[in-house]
Amino acid sequence: MRWIRFEDMGEAVYGIVEGDMVQPVRGDPFEGFEEHGEPRAFGGIKLLVPVVPKVFYAAGLNYIDHIMEVAAKNGREPNIPSEADVGYRANNALIAHSENIVIPVDATERVEYEAELVVVIGKKAKNLTEANALDCVLGYTIGNDMSERTWQGQDRTLWRAKNTDTFKPMGPWIETDAKLEDMETIVRVNGEETIRFTTAKMLFSVQTFLARMSKYIELQPGDVVWMGTEGSSPQVRHGDVIEIDITGIGTLTNPVVREGN
Secondary structure, eight states: OOOEEEETTTHHHEEETTTTEEEEEEEEEEEEEEOOOOOGGGGGSOOOOOOOOSEEEEEOSOHHHHHHHHHHTTTTOOOOOOSOOOEEEEEGEETTTTOOOEEETTTTSEEOOOOOEEEEEEEEEOOOOOOTTGGGGEEEEEEEOEEEHHHHHHHOOTTTTTSSSTEEEEEEESSSSGGGGOOEEEEEEEEEEEEEEEEEEOSHHHHHHHHHHHSSSSTTTTTTEEEEOSSSSOOTTTEEEEEETTTEEEEEEEEEEETTT
């Protein structure tokens, strides 16, 4: 099932995508729903972020090549995590598919994307095991973790580097039937492929993260966990268009705009 969240007469509502049509619902995929109103054409609606998370988690360094390449860029020895380690991001940074990523006028040129699988939690979960961890997952969507690398080196909490408004595109929808083992992530900038990797080839799996997190934190419906990225990313500039495709989910596309241009 493919869930979208969209604008309907100024209000945010959920719907189920069926081919090129959308069936609106009353309610949501977390607490229950019923079909409501007539189906409408998918092409005629304004997409919103597919969920506004209660808590926005980020896995961080979770792919070996990414860890190695970041270390090489910064001229230091790679520090490979020994356990799944999770951080937090801010909802203010979220934008939907097709909305503009806006680079602040005082940002340096070191602005980069990171293509990430996003896990959407569907029900409360505590003390999961790796064997049952995926039972709490509603589905998956796509995230683009934009980062200003100069600020990342300056700000202890990464508050600007990672959480500037518009720096966290997410969407276009939640796909409940996608399978981790079948996923490949492909990124294109202005139509040119920049990286391709096996999505599930993580240092620590989704199951490992959810089991460890839920030992200390009760996961809630609507929480999201961004699972990190592979490789290194080129810097992006005003006018670029970033497309992130993950097999079985779809494509998240966002233009880049720098303030003052």
